[in-house]
Amino acid sequence: DALVKVGTGNVxxxxxxKGYTSTVESSNHPVMVDPVTVSQLSAxxxxxxxxxxxxxxxxxxxxxxxxxxxxxxxxxxIYTGNTYVATxxxxxxxxxxxxxxxxxYDATASEDKRNIALTEIPRFYTFSNQLENSxxxxxxxxxxxxxxxxxxxxxxxxxxxxxxxHEYVKSSWLYKVNVDMSLRSGITFTTNVLDWVDVNLDxxx
Numbered sequence: 001d002a003l004v005k006v007g008t009g010n011v012x013x014x015x016x017x018k019g020y021t022s023t024v025e026s027s028n029h030p031v032m033v034d035p036v037t038v039s040q041l042s043a044x045x046x047x048x049x050x051x052x053x054x055x056x057x058x059x060x061x062x063x064x065x066x067x068x069x070x071x072x073x074x075x076x077x078i079y080t081g082n083t084y085v086a087t088x089x090x091x092x093x094x095x096x097x098x099x100x101x102x103x104x105y106d107a108t109a110s111e112d113k114r115n116i117a118l119t120e121i122p123r124f125y126t127f128s129n130q131l132e133n134s135x136x137x138x139x140x141x142x143x144x145x146x147x148x149x150x151x152x153x154x155x156x157x158x159x160x161x162x163x164x165x166h167e168y169v170k171s172s173w174l175y176k177v178n179v180d181m182s183l184r185s186g187i188t189f190t191t192n193v194l195d196w197v198d199v200n201l202d203x204x205x
Contacts, residue, residue, distance in 0.1 A: 003125070009036030040172040040196050041078055045071060045136070045157060047095075047122040048176035048192070051115050052105040056183050061114065062145035064105035064181065069122040070094040070139045072154065078127035078171070088127070090134060095122035101143065130168040135159070138177060138189070155189040163193040172196045 020026040047069050055061050073090045097120060104116050129136050137154035157175055160167045169175065174194040181187050 003040055003042045006039065006041060041127060042125045043128065043169050043171055043173050043175065045124045045126065045138070045169070045175045046177065047118065047138070047140070048178050049118060050104045050140075050142075050179045050181065052182075053180045054182035054184050059183070061105070061107040063103055063107050063143075065101035065103050065143045066097060066118075067101040067141045067143060067148070068094055068096045070141075071124045071126075071136060071157075072139070073129055073131070073134045073136045074124060074126040075129040075136075075169075076127065088129065088131075090129070093124060095124070097122075104142075126169060128169060128171045130166070130170060132168075136169050140179065140187070142181075144183065151187055158191050158193055162191055165193065 047066075050066050052064050070092065071094075072092045074093055075088045076091055077089045102116075102118060102120055104118065106114050106116060126136060136157045138157060139151050139154045141148065141150045143149070155177070156168075157177070158166075158168055166173075172195070174196060176192040176194065178190050178192070179187055180190075
């Protein structure tokens with residue numbers, strides 16, 4: 001993919017190697033490079049699911065539609081050595097669903113088929129942000145029937161206590177956010193923290 005990756009490795013030259021006078025000559029003598037392990041400088045955050053788990057007792061169910069997802073404090077600056085910038089540039093990004101929103105709950109369907117899995121996944125990329133005072137947060141705008149809501153308190157991605165590996169958002173990790181919505185108790189967020197999948201690539205130098 002096009003995301004920036006960094007790593008170091010050894011280049012093996014022939015004994016007595018003095019170089020070549022042109023790129024044409026050098027192309028006939030490929031340089032041997034040991035396998036290089038690289039890591040993503042980016043992290044990825046997905047809204048992985050949105051499930052309606054409870055309506056108010058004795059109320060008629062209505063459609064629930066997710067309109068947009070907003071992430072604040074996405075970090076757009078980092079050094080290639082995976083070193084934090086002292087004052088990173090933090091930005092806000094909003095993903096707006098196509099066609100006015102994604103229906104995640106169909107009140108007209110049979111009860112066991114009312115929840116609809118997201119097939120349009122809001123996906124965000126950021127560099128590391130482990131700032132306690134300016135963490136990456138998620139807010140969701142959705143409608144219940146004809147009434148529009150936005151989550152009252154932005155959800156902190158991977159807040160302390162969520163992951164045994166690290167706190168907040170770190171390069172080369174995936175954060176899959178799952179939402180359960182209850183009209184009685186509100187929205188509950190959970191985050192699954194996953195390491196980036198290892199892939200072997202052959203690259204010519």
